[in-house]
Amino acid sequence: MNKRRGYATLAALTSVVALVSGAIYIGVGAAQGRAAVRTAVPAPAVWVGTWSAAPAKAAPAVGGHAGRSVRNVVHTSIGGTAARITLSNLLGEQPLKIAQVSLAVRAGHGPAAVPGTLRRVTFRGAGAVTVAAGGHRVSDPVVLGIPYDGDLLVTVATASHGGQVTVHPQARQNSYVADGDRTQDAGAEAYTRRTGAWQHLTAVDVLTRDARGAVVAIGDSITDGVTSTSDANRRWPDVVSDRLNRRGKDHYGVLNQGISGNRLLTDGRGPSTLARFDRDVLAQAGVRTVIVAIGINDLLRGTDTGADRITGGYAELARQAHARGLRVIGATLMPCAGHRRCTPALNAVREKVNAAIRTGRIFDSVVDFDRALRDPYAPDRLRPAYDSGDHLHPSDAGYARMARTVDPARF
Template identity: 90%
Template sequence: MNKRRGYATLAALTTVVALVCGAIYLGVGAAQGRTSARTPVAAPAVWVGTWAAAPAKAAPAVGGHAGRSVRNVVHTSIGGTAARITLSNLLGEQPLKIAQVSLAVRAGHGPAAVAGTLRRVTFQGAGAVTLAVGGQRVSDPVALGIPYDGDLLVTVATTSPGEPVTVHPQARQTSYIADGDRTQDAGGDAYTRRTGAWQHLSGVDVLTRDTRGAIVAIGDSITDGVTSTSDANRRWPDVLADRLNRHGSHHYGVLNQGISGNRLLTDGRGPSTLARFDRDVLAQAGVRTVIVAIGINDLLRGPDTSADHLTAGYAELTRQAHARGLRVVGATLMPCAGHRRCTRALEAVRDKVNAAIRTGRIFDSVVDFDRALRDPYAPDRLRPAYDSGDHLHPSDAGYARMGRAVDPARL
């Protein structure tokens, strides 16, 4: 047995042992519980999403040739004792051949890994995997301590171009590129190029006993955090994750499924929210609640879109979520006066949509981003401190206000 295969086998056995021990502990606790009400019972370990990025675009691979490694940097919301990743070729036009994948905890702010954390990732025991056109693959469990509110390195080495590749272009996070298969490099010296997109990777789940489940935020560029400071994790779902997990009272994974330019009703920048809802929300590990923050692009890019069209779309999302036992929190649409596409007619429709959302008849609960961020002296505009400058997207302060506007008690 070679060293790499031995490490993979050891990691798999470690995970199995942990699960078996947990099952034994549960069985003993349950048996003892019949005689003593005070016997503690450990919660079962479950898979819950800690990070996600919706496949959004087909693009040429960074580096322009086969035989490269992409070191994706992703930020966790919750931690665990093991992880698994999801690779996507959803938007590819030919099979994507992957030679090897690794996972590590990031050291500092560059492409290097914390010593001793680099792990080889396998798929049904094999290091290499081919993703069919339109397909995805979930890895085997990787035994590794995953930190709360920390950075991971997910490195993917390809052996064929497989272009175009599936990317999430507005990452607001720097990732790294190296020539050749450098998945097993703990250091970062080989990673001489940078990219602002996540490639191939669409999700990371963790195995944990310390969680209430996952919250999925689905939306457009405002959820994607398009104007937030890069490499700082200042999108509003990041702020929400920090609030929920900082004091140890809630422990929810928070998954950001925003796509810049996305619409509720029609395809454009990525599939419509209605079209991708099953994949990007309902299929996520451990999901319990979805926050729906979508619709402004339908108005900006579809002038014939009515309030009734949007509310009917929201009602359909709620119906699908309820069929899976999920709670749905709906967000009001924020003001946009001053933006070049924002007209008085659009503002009138936006007001009708928000009035319908606030009635409580569409969603289980409401987060009022409109009231939280609008200028009290000009309610059709963002408050200047919350405006990034384009009169549509929030500043870092605006995103922070959005993250604080979500009431944990309503999740």
């Protein structure tokens, strides 16, 4: 059984309570002889993803041994009345023993928690949990007001180092490390070291009545935001979240499932997008729409990769998503001339792939990152203002331009 769906019962019970409460209210009104009035019944609370990071790499635990606490800093897209987290040992080779976990709302820009928000996280009622090699565990619900567009602290204290552990190395976010079990420390004093990777943690879901669902962006380093400013949440999915949830209605969780170096067709840095699509997209809580922004590394790092193979991979992703009732938006591949691996022959294949995407025969909708960011005087290159300097990855301004290209109405 998929443990990420293991708490559907709670959401179902919440729905029943809301519906029964509405029925009682209407029934009382009728019994008192009042005229029949249409009464709005509150929408049921459901679990929707607010943050995620794809398992990307096996690495030594921060500090190299047990008895340390990692305080992961994560940024929410939507808020809610409760949260649950997912801990992963997908890439570990032995059981991962967790001593204790806590959740809090972050205060300011360091590792301190907002007073009164620190909560102990449990797993089937227990504070300690063992995550099997290759597995994951979803926590019990934690009752806590989760803010929109805010930072959370998810602190994990390990009881054993577990050898190689599962991390997301290109976080573009500083998290913190302390000696000992400091999960219940609301203050910052014990957290004297920093790490640029998220460790163990792969998802945070919220219980909400306000969100219509989640949008999942799956891709490579461009989606991962590797050249964006650290600790600033300027990856293009972050900016999409800001645009969506600033509108005051139709809120959506926005989940970033980018892995730097990832390819559509073949394994390399992480499993291929085809191989991880079920786990990293289809299994996310409340997913309704997926944005597919992958394929440039198949050209830059692959061998004998033609346009037909890439578009065939896209078609398979769309087929899987449609089988789950999801809407699929496909992104064109952006220019890369000037990058050391980007040859004229590669660019010709890229243009064929983009032409196929633009026909509208593969995806339900298209977001044209290529046209939005290319230099009008040299269309095989990024516009200088949008180029981070390596002629492949966007600058902060480039990521913002990508986000503005995504039309919220298409969700």
